[in-house]
Amino acid sequence: MTDAIALFTDGADWHAARLARAIERRGVECRRVSLNACGFAVGRTATGLHLPGFGDALPLGAFVRVVGQGSFEQVTLRLGVLHALDRLGVPVYNGARAIERCVDKSTTSFLLAQAGIPTPPAVAVQTADAARAAVEEWPDCVLKPLFGAQGRGLRRLSRPDEVPEPEAMAGVYYLQPFVPPLREGAWRDCRVFVVGGVAVAAMIRHGRSWITNVHQGARCEPFRPDGVVADLAVRAAAVVGADYAGVDLIAAPERDSDSGWLVLEVNSMPAWQGLQTVSDTDIAGCLADDFLRRVGAAALVRPQ
Known part of the structure; x- marks a missing residue:
């Protein structure tokens, strides 16, 4: 076991840079690794894994920022590496199981509905x-x-x-x-950022069209992360087993939900650059704190 954590990311990612700085400010070495470069090395390394920069050692923990696009076989291999790290006792944040549940939108819909969380039919x-x-x-x-x-x-x-x-x-x-807006042309939804079972930040996204993603030109407005919206987001993240998540909610048409909201999606590798512009919360700092708490807790029970 090394004294460093692995941050799985690709390229010059704004989010990875923020995370690395936050982790290192807390006194832990952070090594950025692309899952594209990882694999298995059974019988060739002490761990049975090929993790660039770690050799025969394991990281203290692994923070998954990006899995990366690829063929079905490539993504399966990358998730297999995350499963293997978990099996070897390395805290993986988010773990492969949560990523699998969130990436497959149909599984997310199924799990939300099974848990009684209001969500559109699918x-x-x-x-x-x-x-x-x-x-x-x-x-x-x-x-x-x-x-x-x-x-x-x-x-x-x-x-x-x-x-x-x-x-x-x-x-x-x-x-x-399609979930229509409460007022014609008022395209909006809510993104809540959940870390360690707490809604730490939120925003309303005002779309130029019915697609309200920030990458599609939506305008961000501050929103207080509390009340029913926070409760639904925290429950949704827990249902998929996510350590951290970006949960998307939309105002429900009349009679579609007693809560007044529907959970659309749970994102297990959410971006937060737009959210950070309208939130006073240091989101990377919240992530680093919760992740390193998990790493520390695992170290206490790990055989020496």
Whole structure:
């Protein structure tokens, strides 16, 4: 075991730079590693893993900022490395299980509904005919990539003949009925940032269109992270097993939710650059504090 932690990221990431500084200010060495460069080395290293910069040693902990795009096989291998680190007693933040549950939007929807957390209906099917049947039932619905982020690839459908061919959706159609704004043209939703079971920051995102992601040009407005919104976000993060998460909520149409809100998504590798511009909370500092508490707690029970 080394005295350093691994920060899994790719390239010159604003978030990784903030995290590394926050961790090192707390007296712990932080080594940035790309999961693209990691793998297994069974019989070749003492750990059975190939972790650049660590040789035969294990990190004190692993903070997952980015898994990275890749083929199904590449992503499976990277998640396998995270599973292996967990098995070897290394605290992984977020762990592979939470990432798997969040990356697959259909699994997130299922788990939220099973836990009684208000969330829109959803279907995930593998044929265009089944998707067309869903559009027949929901004549105003949103088609999302099953694995997607930052508002990329979203489509709003109103007719069955608008359903694309399977190749355009990687063979899976994930659909939800469109949640209309409370006032026409007032496109907005809420992002709550949860760290260690606490809602530490929040914002309202005002979209230029019905897609309200910051990367799609949304304007950020401060929002107090408390009350029912905070409670729903914390519960949603716990349901998927996330140490930290960006939880997206939207105001529910009348009678769709007793809480007045619906949880849309739980993001296990959330960005917070936009949120930081409207929040007084040092988000990277909150993440570093909670992560290092986990690392310290694991060290107390780890065999010496």
